[in-house]
Amino acid sequence: MLFNSLDFFIFLPIVFTLYWFIFYKRIQIQNLFILASSYIFYGLWDWRFLFLILASTVVDFFVGQAIYSSDSNRSRKIWLWVSVIFNVSLLGFFKYYNFFVDSWVDFLSVFGYQLKSTWTLQIILPVGISFYTFQTMSYSLDIYYRRLTPTKNFISFATFVSFFPQLVAGPIERASNLLSQITSKRVFNYIQCTDGLKLILWGLFKKVVIADAIAPIVDDIFMNYTDYSASTLILGVSLFSFQVYGDFSGYSDIAIGTAKLFGIELMSNFKFPTFSRNVAEYWQRWHVSLSTWFRHYVYIPLGGSRVSKLKSVRNIIIIFLVSGFWHGANWTFIMWGAIHAVLYIPVFLMGRNRIYMNNVVAEHSLLPSFKEILQILLTFFLVTFSRVFFRSQSITDAFGFLEQIYSNFSFETYQHPLGYRMIDYFVLLGVFILYEFRIRRDERAPFKFKSKTVRFVAYTLVILGMLLFFDDNIDRSFIYFQF
Numbered sequence: 185m186l187f188n189s190l191d192f193f194i195f196l197p198i199v200f201t202l203y204w205f206i207f208y209k210r211i212q213i214q215n216l217f218i219l220a221s222s223y224i225f226y227g228l229w230d231w232r233f234l235f236l237i238l239a240s241t242v243v244d245f246f247v248g249q250a251i252y253s254s255d256s257n258r259s260r261k262i263w264l265w266v267s268v269i270f271n272v273s274l275l276g277f278f279k280y281y282n283f284f285v286d287s288w289v290d291f292l293s294v295f296g297y298q299l300k301s302t303w304t305l306q307i308i309l310p311v312g313i314s315f316y317t318f319q320t321m322s323y324s325l326d327i328y329y330r331r332l333t334p335t336k337n338f339i340s341f342a343t344f345v346s347f348f349p350q351l352v353a354g355p356i357e358r359a360s361n362l363l364s365q366i367t368s369k370r371v372f373n374y375i376q377c378t379d380g381l382k383l384i385l386w387g388l389f390k391k392v393v394i395a396d397a398i399a400p401i402v403d404d405i406f407m408n409y410t411d412y413s414a415s416t417l418i419l420g421v422s423l424f425s426f427q428v429y430g431d432f433s434g435y436s437d438i439a440i441g442t443a444k445l446f447g448i449e450l451m452s453n454f455k456f457p458t459f460s461r462n463v464a465e466y467w468q469r470w471h472v473s474l475s476t477w478f479r480h481y482v483y484i485p486l487g488g489s490r491v492s493k494l495k496s497v498r499n500i501i502i503i504f505l506v507s508g509f510w511h512g513a514n515w516t517f518i519m520w521g522a523i524h525a526v527l528y529i530p531v532f533l534m535g536r537n538r539i540y541m542n543n544v545v546a547e548h549s550l551l552p553s554f555k556e557i558l559q560i561l562l563t564f565f566l567v568t569f570s571r572v573f574f575r576s577q578s579i580t581d582a583f584g585f586l587e588q589i590y591s592n593f594s595f596e597t598y599q600h601p602l603g604y605r606m607i608d609y610f611v612l613l614g615v616f617i618l619y620e621f622r623i624r625r626d627e628r629a630p631f632k633f634k635s636k637t638v639r640f641v642a643y644t645l646v647i648l649g650m651l652l653f654f655d656d657n658i659d660r661s662f663i664y665f666q667f
Contacts, residue, residue, distance in 0.1 A: 186662070195225065202217065211367075214370070215366060219339060236310055241320065243320075244267050244341075245341045247264070252327050252334045263324075315356055318477055319345060326360065335367060340367050347362065349446075349450070352665060354436065354453060354474070357473070376444050377445050387436070389649060390430040394429075396660060397609065401419075401420065401601065404420075414593040415594065415596055426616075431662055451472065452472060456544070460560065461563060462537075462563055464528060465540040508521020517573075520573040520574045572586060
């Protein structure tokens with residue numbers, strides 16, 4: 185069930201009404217209802233994959249109990265490995281099995297062994313598997329590191345794993361935040377609900393008006409990159425940066441807003457990464473739940489930055505390569521992660537990886553300084569360059585795309601594949617960037633105006649924009665569903 189579908193707009197009011205007016209008296213019944221609703225929400229994609237969520241839930245629920253009650257470090261570690269091996273195996277089989285088989289066949293072919301890839305399987309990737317396996321693993325890891333006491337209530341834990349607003353594409357929540365709210369009594373809060381509706385509206389705008397409107401242009405340019413000049417290819421990958429941001433941050437806004445309707449506060453997943461002043465700040469603002477997951481459960485256990493510079497650089501490389509591989513079973517994603525490691529390491533070595541942690545661009549002024557503008561443009565250029573690999577179907581296509589820019593460095597006017605005026609998209613993106621800059625201090629308040637009239641006008645323009653740009657003929661699924 186897509187957030188931007190009619191099914192969801194029927195599903196959500198029904199669940200909301202029953203949640204607050206029928207099942208509100210006992211938290212256990214309320215959680216059971218949310219659990220059932222979440223399984224219905226997910227099962228409408230493919231009910232068979234519900235067994236995977238249930239299996240991951242059962243394993244980590246009992247593993248958490250076993251780790252907590254174990255007296256010896258050896259048994260605690262064994263139980264932890266049960267959780268890690270089970271979840272990684274689940275993820276590895278459904279997401280990476282064919283990748284490893286094909287890579288092995290290609291590797292042997294280098295030495296003259298020509299094998300047919302007869303071991304590959306027709307495997308359907310379960311939606312959201314990369315997200316909920318990481319979420320359940322974090323539960324076991326937090327108990328192992330004694331950061332968390334396990335819950336004895338299976339219904340509460342199952343609700344934590346499958347909470348439908350963030351089940352499919354995050355944010356990847358830690359039990360210390362989400363599970364603690366699920367086990368606590370929720371009270372209806374009008375302001376929280378209206379804030380949630382505002383986030384849902386803004387998320388839908390970013391998805392429908394920004395991401396979906398740009399998608400046909402990006403698809404055309406990347407599919408036919410050999411036919412276009414450098415200017416068009418640069419336009420295509422630049423627009424892809426806005427597409428993937430509008431798509432994924434739009435999903436996160438809808439997820440956070442929907443959770444608010446049920447009295448749950450999810451972590452922020454995007455904090456205006458477009459205005460980052462270096463690559464380190466970008467990763468503090470882009471897909472925050474994933475970057476913090478890797479920091480807490482991979483980078484810090486490896487020694488983080490407390491070890492020598494050489495080992496710290498090693499840890500950074502590992503983090504970005506694993507992050508790239510998490511995104512998909514393709515060498516393009518690994519290359520994308522490697523590029524970000526190369527971009528991040530100089531910032532780290534110069535000690536500038538933490539200087540923008542607690543402030544935003546132009547924090548105390550109306551406009552950014554000239555230096556900040558240059559920093560933002562440079563960061564956007566570097567991040568956008570890496571997305572050639574993120575968007576391309578293969579390494580060959582990615583290098584072919586870049587070679588075409590180099591070999592055909594000329595300017596031409598791009599014609600929209602559906603015949604629309606490109607100037608309209610440039611104006612739209614310009615207005616969108618300026619508006620996001622205005623609200624850059626608070627990612628959870630997209631319609632914060634003192635004047636009710638101005639707020640009403642903003643709502644009206646956003647809704648009109650969605651009606652104008654909505655196109656039922658394009659694929660309306662979210663990009664990160666494939667991960």
